[in-house]
Amino acid sequence: MTLELRGITKRFGALVANDHIDLTVRAGEIxxxxxxxxxxxxxxxxxxxxLYTADEGEVLIDGxxxxxxxxxxxxxxxxxxxxxxxxxxxxxxxxxxxxxxxxETLSGGRLDLPAARAKVREIATRFGFHVDPDAVVEDxxxxxxxxxxxxxxxxxxxxxxxxxxxxxxxxxxxxxxxMAIMRQLKDSGAAIVFITHKLREVREVADRITVxxxxxxxxxxxxxxxxxxxxxxxxxxxxxxxxxxxAPVRRDTGLQVQDLVVTDERGTVVxxxxxxxxxxxxxLVIAGVQGNGQTELAEALVGLQRARxxxxxxxxxxxxxxxxxxxxxxxxxxxxxxxxxxxxxxDFSVAENLVLNRLDxxxxxxxxMLQLGTRDEFARTKVDEFDIRTQGIETxxxxxxxxxxxKVVLARELSRDLRLFVAAQPTRxxxxxxxxxxxxxxxxxxxxxxxxxxxxxxxxxxxxLGDRILVMYRGRVVGIVPSTTPRDVLGLMMAGxxxxxxxxx
Amino acid sequence: MTTLAPVPASDPMTEGAxxxxxxxxxxxIAFAAVxxxxxxxxxxxxxxGSTRFRFSDEGDLLRLPDVAVPGMxxxxxxxxxxxxxxxxxxxxAARRRRVPVVLTxxxxxxxxxxxxxxxxxxSSRDFSVARLIGGSILLAVPIVFGALxxxxxxxxxxxxxxxxxxxxxxxxxxxVAASLSGSAVVGVVAAVLAGALVALVLGxxxxxxxxxQVIVGVVLNxxxxxxxxxxxxxxxxxxxxxxxxxxxxxxxxxxxxxSIPIVGPALFEQSVLVYVMYLAVPAVWFAMFRTRWGLRxxxxxxxxxxxxxxxxxxxxTRYRALLVAGGIVGIGGAFxxxxxxxxxxKEMTAGAGFIxxxxxxxxxxxxxxxxxxxxxxxxxxxxxxxxxxxxxPVPSQFMLxxxxxxxxxxxxxxxxxxxxxxxxxxxxxxx
Numbered sequence: 001m002t003l004e005l006r007g008i009t010k011r012f013g014a015l016v017a018n019d020h021i022d023l024t025v026r027a028g029e030i031x032x033x034x035x036x037x038x039x040x041x042x043x044x045x046x047x048x049x050x051l052y053t054a055d056e057g058e059v060l061i062d063g064x065x066x067x068x069x070x071x072x073x074x075x076x077x078x079x080x081x082x083x084x085x086x087x088x089x090x091x092x093x094x095x096x097x098x099x100x101x102x103x104e105t106l107s108g109g110r111l112d113l114p115a116a117r118a119k120v121r122e123i124a125t126r127f128g129f130h131v132d133p134d135a136v137v138e139d140x141x142x143x144x145x146x147x148x149x150x151x152x153x154x155x156x157x158x159x160x161x162x163x164x165x166x167x168x169x170x171x172x173x174x175x176x177x178x179m180a181i182m183r184q185l186k187d188s189g190a191a192i193v194f195i196t197h198k199l200r201e202v203r204e205v206a207d208r209i210t211v212x213x214x215x216x217x218x219x220x221x222x223x224x225x226x227x228x229x230x231x232x233x234x235x236x237x238x239x240x241x242x243x244x245x246x247a248p249v250r251r252d253t254g255l256q257v258q259d260l261v262v263t264d265e266r267g268t269v270v271x272x273x274x275x276x277x278x279x280x281x282x283x284l285v286i287a288g289v290q291g292n293g294q295t296e297l298a299e300a301l302v303g304l305q306r307a308r309x310x311x312x313x314x315x316x317x318x319x320x321x322x323x324x325x326x327x328x329x330x331x332x333x334x335x336x337x338x339x340x341x342x343x344x345x346x347d348f349s350v351a352e353n354l355v356l357n358r359l360d361x362x363x364x365x366x367x368x369m370l371q372l373g374t375r376d377e378f379a380r381t382k383v384d385e386f387d388i389r390t391q392g393i394e395t396x397x398x399x400x401x402x403x404x405x406x407k408v409v410l411a412r413e414l415s416r417d418l419r420l421f422v423a424a425q426p427t428r429x430x431x432x433x434x435x436x437x438x439x440x441x442x443x444x445x446x447x448x449x450x451x452x453x454x455x456x457x458x459x460x461x462x463x464x465l466g467d468r469i470l471v472m473y474r475g476r477v478v479g480i481v482p483s484t485t486p487r488d489v490l491g492l493m494m495a496g497x498x499x500x501x502x503x504x505x
Numbered sequence: 506m507t508t509l510a511p512v513p514a515s516d517p518m519t520e521g522a523x524x525x526x527x528x529x530x531x532x533x534i535a536f537a538a539v540x541x542x543x544x545x546x547x548x549x550x551x552x553x554g555s556t557r558f559r560f561s562d563e564g565d566l567l568r569l570p571d572v573a574v575p576g577m578x579x580x581x582x583x584x585x586x587x588x589x590x591x592x593x594x595x596x597x598a599a600r601r602r603r604v605p606v607v608l609t610x611x612x613x614x615x616x617x618x619x620x621x622x623x624x625x626x627x628s629s630r631d632f633s634v635a636r637l638i639g640g641s642i643l644l645a646v647p648i649v650f651g652a653l654x655x656x657x658x659x660x661x662x663x664x665x666x667x668x669x670x671x672x673x674x675x676x677x678x679x680x681v682a683a684s685l686s687g688s689a690v691v692g693v694v695a696a697v698l699a700g701a702l703v704a705l706v707l708g709x710x711x712x713x714x715x716x717x718q719v720i721v722g723v724v725l726n727x728x729x730x731x732x733x734x735x736x737x738x739x740x741x742x743x744x745x746x747x748x749x750x751x752x753x754x755x756x757x758x759x760x761x762x763x764s765i766p767i768v769g770p771a772l773f774e775q776s777v778l779v780y781v782m783y784l785a786v787p788a789v790w791f792a793m794f795r796t797r798w799g800l801r802x803x804x805x806x807x808x809x810x811x812x813x814x815x816x817x818x819x820x821x822t823r824y825r826a827l828l829v830a831g832g833i834v835g836i837g838g839a840f841x842x843x844x845x846x847x848x849x850x851k852e853m854t855a856g857a858g859f860i861x862x863x864x865x866x867x868x869x870x871x872x873x874x875x876x877x878x879x880x881x882x883x884x885x886x887x888x889x890x891x892x893x894x895x896x897x898p899v900p901s902q903f904m905l906x907x908x909x910x911x912x913x914x915x916x917x918x919x920x921x922x923x924x925x926x927x928x929x930x931x932x933x934x935x936x
Binding site: 049051070071072073075076081083086087088089090091092096099100101102103105109110111152 | 813
């Protein structure tokens with residue numbers, strides 16, 4: 001079958017998320033939709049899937065115009081979707097999740113769970129998955145949850161399967177497995193739409209590539225195109241893909257973490273005896289697949305998570321047990337993972353956000369009064385210095401783009417006198433232009449002699465930015481290796497296999 | 506430079522995250538506190554004489570002898586048992602083990618017996634066990650129906666604060682409809698419709714207009730109180746004979762079951778609405794956990810967007826579930842005016858809807874557990890009556906407070922970790 005999108009336009013208020021997009025996907029091919037975060041890829045797919053109604057344009061299947069009033073219609077037409085944020089009910093079992101929405105019933109209205117289990121097993125066997133139909137989804141690793149999503153789509157005989165940023169949560173090895181599954185699906189005659197912003201993955205599996213920028217199709221590319229070509233097409237100008245930095249000039253050990261243990265409220269150990277040291281003037285990247293304890297480790301460094309045992313010493317001073325305020329005063333700068341939740345107050349202005357953690361004394365507050373003049377002057381300087389693209393310092397920070405929001409966070413944290421800088425996923429959801437800028441600032445901080453800890457789930461970023469890379473897996477430190485370590489070794493480490501075993505380190 | 510951290514010994518791929526047991530000390534501490542309070546009561550206000558428990562009434566097929574026990578001795582034995590439980594709980598907690606539910610039950614029972622023995626000591630009247638149970642059931646009926654409606658609402662993602670309003674509207678409409686038609690059954694039907702109507706209003710505001718659910722619920726409660734009170738004084742009082750005098754459902758004995766000693770008459774010589782309750786609890790449980798309706802309902806309450814992406818209409822599902830919930834609560838409302846008494850009275854539900862809400866949480870959003878919690882609250886209310894019969898020196902207000910105290914303890918996490926449906930209280934916006 002052939003799926004065709006013609007002139008799809010979708011507006012959100014003044015923002016045109018999709019501007020007359022045309023796209024054709026054929027059975028038996030993998031069609032990559034490449035674009036930056038916010039380019040409108042997901043919006044387009046949500047239109048295709050019936051979640052959004054397009055303002056203009058139409059969806060055709062085998063030349064017939066389709067009218068989708070909801071995802072149910074799209075599914076009936078043979079469109080399946082593997083969502084970036086899995087659309088699974090965490091407290092349901094695999095079988096319940098797969099049957100949801102098209103349940104078969106026995107006499108008395110009872111759910112036909114045996115049939116659903118059989119269906120799960122049948123599809124799992126066909127693709128060589130190991131999935132227990134009675135496992136509760138929230139207990140499964142993310143890689144398996146993704147397979148449940150795939151089974152869900154296949155159980156409804158989907159002939160077009162959309163993968164929306166499917167590799168964000170996977171280890172490199174899991175990513176390879178996913179690519180194999182996609183090829184297998186393609187060979188069975190399905191049409192695959194693969195949405196991503198990762199160039200390497202695109203070149204690996206794509207039969208065709210469509211590049212989207214600012215809501216419009218800007219061109220098609222051949223699978224043989226180089227990274228630089230693809231990146232330039234995606235961003236609209238030549239991009240520097242590597243981070244330019246000199247060899248680190250190391251100073252004394254700044255941060256010393258010893259046997260740190262953090263647990264969540266249910267008692268699961270999320271950071272399991274982590275020990276490492278970071279010298280002044282070096283960047284230590286904490287890598288690993290999302291959800292392996294990196295977030296908790298970073299939050300423990302600033303006191304947002306209570307350490308159950310172990311010690312965190314900064315320039316010899318113990319930080320465990322201190323309040324967040326004291327830790328910040330000790331000179332720790334922190335860029336949280338989710339800037340919208342933990343980093344910024346969306347309704348506050350750029351100026352207010354720039355001084356958010358400095359309001360308890362001079363120069364921004366005196367005798368309990370805010371010093372608005374000082375603040376505004378400071379904000380104007382920082383807006384210039386960090387190239388924050390905003391209409392003014394009074395603009396609510398929520399209206400800025402992701403990259404500019406992140407620059408506000410960065411500007412606030414880097415403006416203090418730092419002895420340690422911790423940045424969690426500093427470039428997530430940030431456009432390529434801002435990524436370059438953020439990387440430069442992080443390297444500049446390093447060169448000023450501050451110990452820097454960066455959390456990243458992107459291997460490319462870890463290798464480019466880090467002087468050393470610490471890999472975490474299920475809360476444990478798998479190893480700390482130089483950033484020149486081969487990618488496949490790092491990949492295996494992200495799956496929990498220590499470098500000794502691979503014989504490479 | 507290459508630093509290598511210690512390598513996990515076994516194959517890390519097959520190994521789950523390490524688990525540290527988190528033992529809450531809340532339960533042992535609360536046990537100890539309650540036991541100490543009862544012991545203090547016995548010390549401060551000792552009472553002489555014996556306490557009599559009656560196990561059967563005149564006319565029962567099987568007559569069991571009454572039991573008279575020395576009040577203070579029995580009370581102290583109860584406290585001793587409770588103290589033993591507290592000690593056991595403390596030992597378990599020290600060994601980082603969880604305190605089993607059975608221990609909690611033993612503790613509650615022991616303290617209850619101790620309290621009753623103390624309260625009834627020296628009284629010429631006795632505790633009728635049948636009446637203790639039967640009375641609890643009667644007081645619990647509206648709470649059980651209310652809790653069932655609350656569970657359905659929260660499971661689908663709408664916090665049904667308006668249970669009180671639905672009960673009151675049900676009671677009012679049942680009274681009027683049953684009086685006009687002369688049939689209690691018509692009254693029940695009217696109550697179901699009234700409950701569903703209140704639920705519909707709640708739905709329109711919370712589902713369609715996404716107004717804060719708690720605020721709408723509270724406002725609806727106040728509205729129904731005002732409306733029924735106004736209509737009561739303006740319409741029902743002047744026309745009481747025609748509009749506010751119902752033929753009540755008569756108790757029906759179920760042959761066989763009703764002659765079981767002790768509990769038979771209490772449980773199986775009741776009006777038809779009580780039997781409806783017996784059926785409704787398992788029926789709601791079955792519908793919620795074994796049918797398509799229930800699966801979709803829970804999906805919408807946990808993760809509405811996921812439900813949407815598999816073609817389930819979130820808003821429609823919420824409306825339907827809410828209407829069913831309102832109808833069920835309405836039956837509970839009817840109980841006031843076609844079973845308990847035969848006329849409507851101002852604000853006669855007296856907060857039962859809020860206790861039902863507490864039962865929902867106490868019962869961890871499970872229909873059966875919530876119903877059991879409602880029974881417990883019914884028992885606590887009933888105790889007040891039983892105590893005044895034997896002339897116990899406990900102000901009735903204290904007993905009336907009991908359900909709320911129990912609720913606060915429950916919500917504070919003493920019943921174990923409870924987890925609300927993830928999307929309960931969250932309006933669904935399709936972006």
